[in-house]
Amino acid sequence: xxxxxxxRLEVINKKLKTLRPRLAGSREQADDLNELKQLEDEIQKLExxxxxxxxxx
Numbered sequence: 001x002x003x004x005x006x007x008r009l010e011v012i013n014k015k016l017k018t019l020r021p022r023l024a025g026s027r028e029q030a031d032d033l034n035e036l037k038q039l040e041d042e043i044q045k046l047e048x049x050x051x052x053x054x055x056x057x
Contacts, residue, residue, distance in 0.1 A: 005053050012050045019043050 001009075023039045030036060 001053070001056065005056065009050060009053050012046050012053075016043060016046055016050075019046070 019039060019042060023036070023043060026032075026036045026039055
């Protein structure tokens with residue numbers, strides 16, 4: 001894995017670390033269903049990108 005891919009993976013993991021608790025909080029307090037869907041979509045997209053980068057090793 002090159003430096004650029006490693007750095008991108010670090011950024012993705014950092015974003016996921018902050019998004020997952022937000023998603024959990026949004027599920028508990030479901031005021032805005034659009035926000036919930038948006039968080040789920042973003043997490044799914046980042047996880048897919050991380051899996052793709054890991055597969056390229």
